[in-house]
Amino acid sequence: QVQLQESGPGLVKPSQTLSLTCTVSGGSISSGGYYWSWIRQHPGKGLEWIGYIYYSGSTYYNPSLKSRVTISVDTSKNQFSLKLSSVTAADTAVYYCAREGVGSSGYRNWGQGTLVTVSS
Amino acid sequence: DIQMTQSPSSVSASVGDRVTITCRASQGISSWLAWYQQKPGKAPKLLIYAASSLQSGVPSRFSGSGSGTDFTLTISSLQPEDFATYYCQQANSFPRAFGQGTKVEIK
Numbered sequence A: 001q002v003q004l005q006e007s008g009p010g011l012v013k014p015s016q017t018l019s020l021t022c023t024v025s026g027g028s029i030s031s032g033g034y035y036w037s038w039i040r041q042h043p044g045k046g047l048e049w050i051g052y053i054y055y056s057g058s059t060y061y062n063p064s065l066k067s068r069v070t071i072s073v074d075t076s077k078n079q080f081s082l083k084l085s086s087v088t089a090a091d092t093a094v095y096y097c098a099r100e101g102v103g104s105s106g107y108r109n110w111g112q113g114t115l116v117t118v119s120s
Numbered sequence B: 001d002i003q004m005t006q007s008p009s010s011v012s013a014s015v016g017d018r019v020t021i022t023c024r025a026s027q028g029i030s031s032w033l034a035w036y037q038q039k040p041g042k043a044p045k046l047l048i049y050a051a052s053s054l055q056s057g058v059p060s061r062f063s064g065s066g067s068g069t070d071f072t073l074t075i076s077s078l079q080p081e082d083f084a085t086y087y088c089q090q091a092n093s094f095p096r097a098f099g100q101g102t103k104v105e106i107k
Helices: none
Strands: A003-007 A018-025 A034-041 A047-053 A059-061 A069-074 A079-084 A093-101 A107-110 A114-118 B004-007 B010-013 B019-025 B033-038 B045-049 B062-067 B070-075 B085-090 B102-106
Touching: A003 A093, A003 A107, A018 A034, A018 A093, A018 A114, A034 A069, A047 A069, A047 A079, A047 A093, A059 A069, A079 A093, A107 B045, B004 B085, B010 B019, B019 B033, B019 B085, B019 B102, B033 B062, B045 B062, B070 B085
Parallel strands: B010 B102
Antiparallel strands: A003 A018, A018 A079, A034 A047, A034 A093, A047 A059, A069 A079, A093 A107, A093 A114, B004 B019, B019 B070, B033 B045, B033 B085, B062 B070, B085 B102
């Protein structure tokens, strides 16, 4: 059973870079066949898709965030990471990592989510 | 980019009621649609994939239908544990997009 776990600072100052890591257990990122994704949820709001990375390193980002987002993968540690630069209070959200099978529809595996607050 | 629109935004219902939630895509997505249930403080849980396929372990009172641009999630007989927020999501193309959510509340 694949499990995902987010980790990183819960508080980030405005204008700084938000950095989160998702550690995968019970399955290998390098085996392929999955999009490893980041999704966020503003407090009391809906779900916003941020982007994905494939094990090969190919990525796709939401155009609304593209200029500030970088997703990377470390297959040796079975982790993938999110960096979001120049954050503002509008980036305060619960951030989820999730896995979607290529050619399937839907995210079957999610992390528990981590709240990141942007505040000075 | 594809936009997803859900209706209603909230619904009040009683245990045993039949509840229907609709989702419309801004362009055709064939059957590339998923439905999720989310409870407060928890990650979303996949209920339906490929518009009408029930995810393993999900009760059969949940069903999905539709293709193209119009989709429906039905709960045939609402149970106490079903009070939650439900989201649709298109999986036809990137960027992925979610509906704004439908909150199912106790009447």
